Amino acid sequence: MKRIRVFAIASAVALGGVISGCANTPNKLSNEKVSVTTYASAQSEFFPKRRSVGMGETKVRNTGEIETATYPLMGVRSCNTPRTACSVGVVKLVSTTELKGFDAGGATLAISLTYDLGRKQTMSDGFTTVTEEIPADVTSILQGHHVFAKQVYLPFGEMRKVSFEHGVDFVVCVNHADEHNMPTDARCEVDGIQSGTVSHDSLPVL
Incomplete structure (x- = not known):
């Protein structure tokens, strides 16, 4: 069984910042606000339909604004079919998103x-x-490093995902925002993903 030692100065924290981008879309709607939702999580090690560690954020963005976030450290494992032998590891995921522009149908x-x-x-x-560290007496350790970089056009209200090894996923969604800097509807809410009522498998990939 995996044992985890966690060393913390002060309390556990989800690190984040705010990012922006430059809009040069000719038909950009200057009077409209854009809400951007990001969410990252790991598959639960014990409940196949639920997520374990995760963090989400919804913010109204202006063009030229950038957001950087470091998500809570995520423990993952990979086991053989009878689950008699498993390898474990800790994932650190960092995202940077930049709003480049938007039009009536979506945002880049x-x-x-x-x-x-x-x-x-x-x-x-x-x-x-x-x-977060796996104890030294655990010898079967997962290792990996991946970088994803892409500029994409996202239709309003449609979630997209980026999937990594061992059940770690990043989800992004854009929506209209009202005068109170709130999304105009619930299409980008991630509660269903976190609870398992919405499957990650159903989300289109970026």
Whole structure:
């Protein structure tokens, strides 16, 4: 069974920032606001239809604005079919999204994701540091590193995903925003993904 040691200075934290981009779309709607939702999570190790660790964020963006987020460290595992032998690891996922422009039907985002998997990961915002490490006596450790970078046009209200190894997924969705800086409807809400009522398999890939 996996044992995890967590070392933290102060309390656990989800690190994030705000990002923006430059819009040069000719038919950009200057009086409309755009809400951008991002969500990253790992598949539950014990409940196949649910997510375990995850963090989501919804913000109204202006063109020229950039958002960077470091998600909570995620423990993952890979087992043989009878689950008599498993390898484990810790994932650190960082996203950067930039709003490039929008029109009546959707918005263009530049998306960059970095996925690191290994025995030990650390996240810090300069004030708080959190470290998660697999104990040294666990010898079967998962390792990996992947980078995703793409500029995409997203229709309003339609979720898209980027999937990485061992059940780690990033979801993004754009929507209209009202005068109170709130999404105009619930199409980008991620509650269903977190609870398992909406399957990640049903989401189109970027």
